[in-house]
Amino acid sequence: xxxxxxxxxxxxxxxxxxxxxxxxxxxxxxxxxxxxxxxxxxxxxxxxxxxxxxxxxxxxxxxxxxxxxxxxxxxxxxxxxxxxxxxxxxxxxxxxxxxxxxxxxxxxxxxxxxxxxxxxxxxxxxxxxxxxxxxxxxxxxxxxxxxxxxxxxxxxxxxxxxxxxxxxxxxxxxxxxxxxxxxxxxxxxxxxxxxxxxxxxxxxxxxxxxxxxxxxxx
Amino acid sequence: xxxxxxxxxxxxxxxxxxxxxxxxxxxxxxxxxxxxxxxxxxxxxxxxxxxxxxxxxxxxxxxxxxxxxxxxxxxxxxxxxxxxxxxxxxxxxxxxxxxxxxxxxxxxxxxxxxxxxxxxxxxxxxxxxxxxxxxxxxxxxxxxxxxxxxxxxxxxxxxxxxxxxxxxxxxxxxxxxxxxxxxxxxxxxxxxxxxxxxxxxxxxxxxxxxxxxxxxxxxxxxxxxxxxxx
Numbered sequence: 001x002x003x004x005x006x007x008x009x010x011x012x013x014x015x016x017x018x019x020x021x022x023x024x025x026x027x028x029x030x031x032x033x034x035x036x037x038x039x040x041x042x043x044x045x046x047x048x049x050x051x052x053x054x055x056x057x058x059x060x061x062x063x064x065x066x067x068x069x070x071x072x073x074x075x076x077x078x079x080x081x082x083x084x085x086x087x088x089x090x091x092x093x094x095x096x097x098x099x100x101x102x103x104x105x106x107x108x109x110x111x112x113x114x115x116x117x118x119x120x121x122x123x124x125x126x127x128x129x130x131x132x133x134x135x136x137x138x139x140x141x142x143x144x145x146x147x148x149x150x151x152x153x154x155x156x157x158x159x160x161x162x163x164x165x166x167x168x169x170x171x172x173x174x175x176x177x178x179x180x181x182x183x184x185x186x187x188x189x190x191x192x193x194x195x196x197x198x199x200x201x202x203x204x205x206x207x208x209x210x211x212x213x214x215x216x217x218x
Numbered sequence: 219x220x221x222x223x224x225x226x227x228x229x230x231x232x233x234x235x236x237x238x239x240x241x242x243x244x245x246x247x248x249x250x251x252x253x254x255x256x257x258x259x260x261x262x263x264x265x266x267x268x269x270x271x272x273x274x275x276x277x278x279x280x281x282x283x284x285x286x287x288x289x290x291x292x293x294x295x296x297x298x299x300x301x302x303x304x305x306x307x308x309x310x311x312x313x314x315x316x317x318x319x320x321x322x323x324x325x326x327x328x329x330x331x332x333x334x335x336x337x338x339x340x341x342x343x344x345x346x347x348x349x350x351x352x353x354x355x356x357x358x359x360x361x362x363x364x365x366x367x368x369x370x371x372x373x374x375x376x377x378x379x380x381x382x383x384x385x386x387x388x389x390x391x392x393x394x395x396x397x398x399x400x401x402x403x404x405x406x407x408x409x410x411x412x413x414x415x416x417x418x419x420x421x422x423x424x425x426x427x428x429x430x431x432x433x434x435x436x437x438x439x440x441x442x443x444x445x446x447x448x
Contacts, residue, residue, distance in 0.1 A: 047318065048244040049388045056445045064247060064439035065375075065389040071245035071297075072445040082387055084394035084422070085244070085270070086326040089319025093337060112342075123306055123315070125295035130345060131319030134338035165342035 001193045002174040003218075008142050010035045010218050011189075012101055012172050015140060016042050023047065023092065023132060025102030026070040028142040032101055043079075045097055047128040049088050052080030069128065089128070093135045100136035102129060104143050104168075106158045109184035109205040111168040113141065114160035126163060133164035145173040145202050152204030154178065154185060175199050177216065184208060189216045221381045221431045222410065226256035229404045229430045233262060233369055236289075240268035240325070240365075240396045241279060242372040245297075245442045248389030249278050250373040250406045252434040258282055266290040268325075268367055270318060270392050272302040277440050283311070292365070294318035298442070317345060320362050322395055327364035329398025329427070334363045370400025373434070374423070377407035378414070381428030382421045390422065397423045406434040 003011070005028050013035035016022065020042045024030050033053070036042055044053040046068045053068055054075035062073035091097060106114045113133060116126040133139055147153055154171065171178045176199045177189040186208040190199055192215045200207050223229050230253060233239070243249030254273075257265075258281045267288050273279035282288050283301050290312035296302050305311035316324075317339040327335055336359035340346050350361040372393040375386035383405055385393055397403050405423075410433035 046388070048247075048391050056447045059446045059448065062441060062444050062446060063387065064441045065387040067245065067247050067388055067442070069244075071247070071442040073441055073443070074445075082385075082390060084385075084390045085318070085322035085392045086395045089322050093319060093323075093339070120307065123296050123303055125293065125297065125315050126317050126340075126345070127295040127297075128318040130317035130343065131337075131339040134317075134341065135319075162343040164339075 001191065003191050004174070006031055007191070007218060008172055008174060011177065011216050012140055012142055013037065015099070015170070016040060020098040021045055021051070021096065022099045022101070023097050023136070025100070025129065027103045029101040029103060030070060045091070047088050047092065047132070049083050049085060050076070050080065052077045054080070089131050092128070092131055095135060095137055097136055099138045099140065100132045101140045101142055102132065104141045104153065105160050106153050106155055107141050107143070107168050107171055108155055108158055109180065110166055111180040112158050112165045113163045113168050114158040115163045117161045119161065129163050133167040139168050140170045140172060141168050142172055145175040145199070152202055155204040175202065178207070181208070186210070187213050189214055191216055192218070219425070220379050221425070221428060222379050223430045223432050225432055226252040226406065226434070229253060229406070229432055230256050230260060230369070233260070235262055236264045237368040238266040238268065239369040239371060240367045240400060242391065242393030242396050243269065243271070243278070244388065244391035245271055246273060246278050246440050248373050248385070248391050248393055249273065250371045250434070251437055252406050253371045253404060254278060254281060257287070258285060261287070263287050264289045266292070268292040268365060270321060271295050271297060272299050274299055274442065275301050290314065292316065292321070294321050322392065324362055324365040325392065325395040325399045328366040329395065332364060334361055336361055366399050366401065368401050370396045370403040372397045372403065372405050374405055374407045376409045376411065376416060377405055377431050378411050378416050378425070379431070380413040381405065381425030381431050382416055383407065383423035383428065384416060384420055385422050394422050397427045402429045403427055404429070405431045407431065408434060408437060
């Protein structure tokens with residue numbers, strides 16, 4: 001069975017390592033914060049100027065001066081710090097953030113990603129996504145394997161305007177964990193009960209399948 | 219050195235049609251509410267506005283967009299502002315969308331006298347079209363230029379009569395860089411105190427960058443997405 005949003009977030013959380021500074025994008029990536037393993041410590045970076053994002057505030061305690069990059073009210077944790085936007089992106093650009101998790105419209109087998117604009121129809125703007133993908137040491141994309149119409153989101157070429165090129169390292173979808181290698185997409189894991197055939201069929205680019213592909217452990 | 223002006227109307231004195239201004243804030247957090255209101259009432263037109271976002275339809279910068287006072291926006295995120303998106307897609311509004319970190323650094327560079335610099339963001343995308351590129355350490359970068367404006371309008375938590383500013387939490391965001399990049403920088407603050415009352419260790423923006431300061435009134439501080447735990 002394919003994973004829901006929380007399942008994707010749960011699987012991505014397994015990629016976190018103790019001591020990581022992590023930037024989580026809007027949407028599914030934000031949910032990753034709910035599944036950080038208990039035995040490790042990670043610090044979440046919010047590009048609007050916060051290191052150490054805490055949980056959502058209690059009812060009645062929301063502070064309009066304290067939001068995350070998705071403009072949601074948040075709190076701090078012991079050891080949090082605030083800073084301005086230029087310093088925030090200096091730490092991103094400078095390679096100090098260990099991992100970035102973001103959503104995507106499309107990802108290619110070269111690691112290109114599109115995520116910010118559908119010409120003529122919708123323009124969200126790139127926000128900090130271009131800065132993050134161009135600079136982060138490790139980028140995981142969280143997405144559904146296909147779009148609303150069942151078309152593959154993992155392809156050989158992005159049809160929509162690019163956010164960055166040659167940058168995505170890993171993709172976690174509702175069906176699979178896929179690595180972007182020099183030779184293209186490589187299937188690492190499949191969602192529980194999902195067949196390799198189904199994943200191959202729903203991927204719009206060649207998929208390297210070597211040996212038995214294990215199921216994700218959630 | 220006293221930089222205090224009475225209110226937002228006095229603070230925007232001298233601003234003219236067709237000028238460029240920058241406006242601090244991220245979403246609705248840390249926006250100069252009083253000055254936005256004064257700008258809407260001023261009826262100034264053909265403005266170019268540098269701001270990360272454009273508020274929401276009925277608050278913040280959205281109010282200026284609605285009245286078509288803005289000719290061009292330089293931003294990184296349209297997000298949930300339907301009127302902004304509509305004007306952009308219909309071509310009514312000229313929009314220069316740039317990566318958020320590049321925007322922040324262009325402002326910082328503008329205030330720091332650095333005319334241009336290289337960053338990797340946007341290389342290989344439409345952001346890089348027509349831009350000079352160069353390889354450093356095996357990675358491609360784009361040449362980006364500094365941004366300044368006729369007026370920078372920022373919002374701080376506390377300020378003093380000499381223009382020293384302290385921001386609060388994530389309401390700092392673009393305000394600190396913008397404060398350095400205006401030919402005239404207007405600061406509106408929630409709490410205005412006499413020089414000497416702020417702790418010099420805690421000042422984010424030294425007064426040298428600020429030309430006009432006033433204590434704002436009736437802050438609404440609207441929250442865009444109030445998320446809470448039960």
